[in-house]
Amino acid sequence: MRVYCRECGEKGRITNTNRMSLEYAELYCQCRDATCGHTWVETLGYKHVLSPSAKTASQLSFHLSRALSPDAQQDLLAGLQGAR
Template structure:
């Protein structure tokens, strides 16, 4: 029901919704966020002879590679938690 137009290039392509009734492309005309990881996509078949309207649930499954931002945030929070003299000593050591 959901497919990517290009599975071989990371980040490339668009998400396509396929009509369950006729196996043709459908348009997403609305989106309802259920949570940060789940949303409902309201869809309509593009084939005028079909006209099927339906809802598809799209959900986050798992991480393949963590965000670089996460590592930086963890490091910054750790540095902020240190007393000033320990933070300065750690930073001085990293420059050597």
């Protein structure tokens, strides 16, 4: 990702990122032109989906269940079998 200085138009660098959430971050930027020296904060935000994820709900459920303890996995399996 490229950022540009609003004061002189030169390329800037992102010196730090403050992630506020999965959808929003603040980017701390600095102009690369030493004679300018401008620093600023830009925001980066999620807008919308162009193509949905290839991961299905069943794949996500499987990976989440693997993070459970063995006892919790057995309880989940018993609950699913009882729901049929």
